Amino acid sequence: MTLDVGAHLRAVRQMYGLSQRELAKRAGVTNGMISLIEQNRVSPSVSSLKKVLDGIPMSLAEFFTLDLAQAPQVFFGRDELTDLGSDSVSLRLVAARRPGRAMAILHERYAPASDTGEEMITHKGEEGGVVVRGCVELTVGAASRVLNAGDAYYFSSSVPHRFRNPGREECEIISASTPPTF
């Protein structure tokens, strides 16, 4: 819950392709100040932060809310799913907090030692899913992790990705594609 203002500002600044000096010039502050803020060696006054953000430009509200809307969570542990189910039917919603989702969850199976091919997959849209049985090694960009039954994933399909079943057991996944044709 503790927002790292420094790292956050740095990320935002770089996202806009601005150097410390360039942003400082636009904002009417010194580059040193931006450096100190980004290292969390000082906590800027609200007025100062506002001046800095004006140079981007970005509002204070955007700055502080960006964190939630922006940091795309890729891996969801078993306990991080939102359960929408009743007693008889269990519906567990992945990435429920993510507004403007554009997909519907489906069902897939992977035979032992199978994968989606040597090449990394890249396409438009988003995808996500849940491992129901067995395990799967999922690589998304530089990140890679083995997901076991109960774990889940959610990422932008434009990031190169690949699925592989490293086990001897069949792997069952509730997956999804986009656009939401379901």
Place this chain on the structure above:
Amino acid sequence: MTLDVGAHLRAVRQMYGLSQRELAKRAGVTNGMISLIEQNRVSPSVSSLKKVLDGIPMSLAEFFTLDLAQAPQVFFGRDELTDLGSDSVSLRLVAARRPGRAMAILHERYAPASDTGEEMITHKGEEGGVVVRGCVELTVGAASRVLNAGDAYYFSSSVPHRFRNPGREECEIISASTPPTF
């Protein structure tokens, strides 16, 4: 778009029914500092503002997102409630869009032809609720309306108001008071 941090903090603090000293105590800062901030005689550092908001509690994102200028909605029709329920259990949320609410909903009943007295009621805080059974005539300032089962209300208690059950049936309401002492 220029957010008046001082006035905004004051409004938020008062909305939660807190004095400067009480908030200062909870936040671990001095009352003087809060006074200075609210007068805009200083622009607090982000860390200081965060400490203050922690005492409410409210996040920085909420603080900067909260728009007090928007006209507060008073009456919510049956269809204007946010339904959080599943199939078997119905949960309908009142004033869900309203950030920084500071109250908890309760349960009340009104006998036939009863009311809250001849005098209009005025006090600090806010109140809201849902009519569960029967009907009630609610007057808030100049506005007055008969709410039937399924309808709801939400208003600032500082506006003179009055409840009256005009029917021959008992009226059941899920109501609320502020500050949230429940």
Place this chain on the structure above:
DNA sequence: GGCCGCTGTTGAGGATTTTAAACATCCAGG
């Protein structure tokens, strides 16, 4: 009245932020 407890405001001074300018790196070209 006088006192108590509450409210918000203020002034002096210590703590923190911000500036201005120098410093350190890295990389591209001459």
Place this chain on the structure above:
DNA sequence: CCTGGATGTTTAAAATCCTCAACAGCGGCC
């Protein structure tokens, strides 16, 4: 090599924030 221009970092002094403590006002109560 080494110079120019870009980057981010650091340091002492100036500006601002923050605390402590005192002050002033309001309303209730004995």
